[in-house]
Amino acid sequence: xxxxxxxxxxxxxxxxxxxxxxxxxxxxxxxxxxxxxxxxxxxxxxxxxxxxxxxxxxxxxxxxxxxxxxxxxxxxxxxxxxxxxxxxxxxxxxxxxxxxxxxxxxxxxxxxxxxxxxxxxxxxxxxxxxxxxxxxxxxxxxxxxxxxxxxxxxxxxxxxxxxxxxxxxxxxxxxxxxxxxxxxxxxxxxxxxxxxxxxxxxxxxxxxxxxxxxxxxxxxxxxxxxxxxxxxxxxxxxxxxxxxxxxxxxxxxxxxxxxxxxxxxxxxxxxxxxxxxxxxxxxxxxxxxxxxxxxxxxxxxxxxxxxxxxxxxxxxxxxxxxxxxxxxxxxxxxxxxxxxxxxxxxxxxxxxxxxxxxxxxxxxxxxxxxxxxxxxxxxx
Numbered sequence: 001x002x003x004x005x006x007x008x009x010x011x012x013x014x015x016x017x018x019x020x021x022x023x024x025x026x027x028x029x030x031x032x033x034x035x036x037x038x039x040x041x042x043x044x045x046x047x048x049x050x051x052x053x054x055x056x057x058x059x060x061x062x063x064x065x066x067x068x069x070x071x072x073x074x075x076x077x078x079x080x081x082x083x084x085x086x087x088x089x090x091x092x093x094x095x096x097x098x099x100x101x102x103x104x105x106x107x108x109x110x111x112x113x114x115x116x117x118x119x120x121x122x123x124x125x126x127x128x129x130x131x132x133x134x135x136x137x138x139x140x141x142x143x144x145x146x147x148x149x150x151x152x153x154x155x156x157x158x159x160x161x162x163x164x165x166x167x168x169x170x171x172x173x174x175x176x177x178x179x180x181x182x183x184x185x186x187x188x189x190x191x192x193x194x195x196x197x198x199x200x201x202x203x204x205x206x207x208x209x210x211x212x213x214x215x216x217x218x219x220x221x222x223x224x225x226x227x228x229x230x231x232x233x234x235x236x237x238x239x240x241x242x243x244x245x246x247x248x249x250x251x252x253x254x255x256x257x258x259x260x261x262x263x264x265x266x267x268x269x270x271x272x273x274x275x276x277x278x279x280x281x282x283x284x285x286x287x288x289x290x291x292x293x294x295x296x297x298x299x300x301x302x303x304x305x306x307x308x309x310x311x312x313x314x315x316x317x318x319x320x321x322x323x324x325x326x327x328x329x330x331x332x333x334x335x336x337x338x339x340x341x342x343x344x345x346x347x348x349x350x351x352x353x354x355x356x357x358x359x360x361x362x363x364x365x366x367x368x369x370x371x372x373x374x375x376x377x378x379x380x
Contacts, residue, residue, distance in 0.1 A: 015074045019047050021065045035064040085109035088196045094131055094140050101179055102128040103154055110196060112181070152177045153347040158188035159201020160267060161230065161334050162298050162318060163370070166363050171354055176347050182296050186266030189220040192337060198348070200337040201230070203268035207275065213335045214380055224340040227380040228355065229333060234369035235272055236328040238304050238319040239311045247311045248327045250276045253287045260289035261300050261309035268332065269297070269313045276329065316369025331371070335379055352376060
């Protein structure tokens with residue numbers, strides 16, 4: 001899923017990230033100078049930008065910090081100096097001109113293409129780079145638009161709840177960048193298991209135990225996680241204003257004059273629909289549009305609002321946002337799954353504190369169909 005990825009940076013001076021790497025590694029200036037076998041004065045001049053390190057000094061510093069010279073120093077010219085990152089979020093090639101987001105993921109740099117439904121939510125996210133050349137074998141060159149991308153504390157959250165956009169705006173005021181990848185529950189958990197994101201949103205009921213989220217997390221994610229409640233939302237059938245075809249439950253979906261828009265495989269909404277169909281002994285083959293699917297609650301609501309389907313399944317907030325009528329089916333929890341090895345990071349701690357704030361709860365509940373009374377509570 002990940003490959004070598006080359007980034008191109010326009011610059012006219014030597015730029016250094018030595019201080020950032022030193023602080024992340026827990027070194028003082030004197031400590032790093034000693035570890036690299038150079039004088040403290042020479043190191044101080046390098047970090048302050050008053051001196052360009054020799055090849056030997058640069059190699060010694062990179063070795064002491066367990067990284068590469070290219071990670072520490074960038075030399076700008078017309079051709080552009082390079083840094084390396086892993087291309088994730090796509091199985092195909094990336095064409096020239098593609099907008100990219102660059103995330104510092106611990107010691108890894110991950111580059112996400114900002115196209116396709118799974119990577120672009122219902123808002124424009126700022127890009128960190130633009131593809132300027134494609135070299136084949138999934139290697140591309142990018143021109144950086146924002147060189148601070150790897151310095152900002154960032155959380156990458158994959159999930160289908162459109163209320164994440166509010167979370168993203170509010171956490172930005174706390175100097176944390178939240179990148180939302182709009183994705184269904186199961187694909188989000190698989191991305192978490194591959195180490196490509198920090199947090200996965202999930203709403204999926206285990207058919208055997210009847211428990212939401214916990215069994216699926218244990219099945220897919222190979223390391224310990226903490227599951228934190230975001231909200232309980234109302235799921236139902238979204239129909240046009242006035243409900244002209246009187247669609248109220250899943251039994252109405254089999255009528256020959258009713259067209260339906262589904263959610264993609266792996267979505268909690270699709271899982272809910274399948275359970276209700278099974279309980280009602282209705283075959284999915286009898287629903288006109290069952291095989292037509294979109295990514296996300298807002299996309300399903302927009303399809304109905306545009307007259308491309310008579311109804312779809314989703315949350316009440318998405319129906320309200322598109323001035324649709326809503327026939328409730330049940331209430332389900334939407335939780336955030338956080339690996340335990342991220343729990344003590346500054347960015348995640350800020351997120352957890354924000355989840356417990358009354359201001360965020362009021363914002364989410366104002367969308368309609370959300371109960372945030374347990375927001376921020378640990379479920380597992």
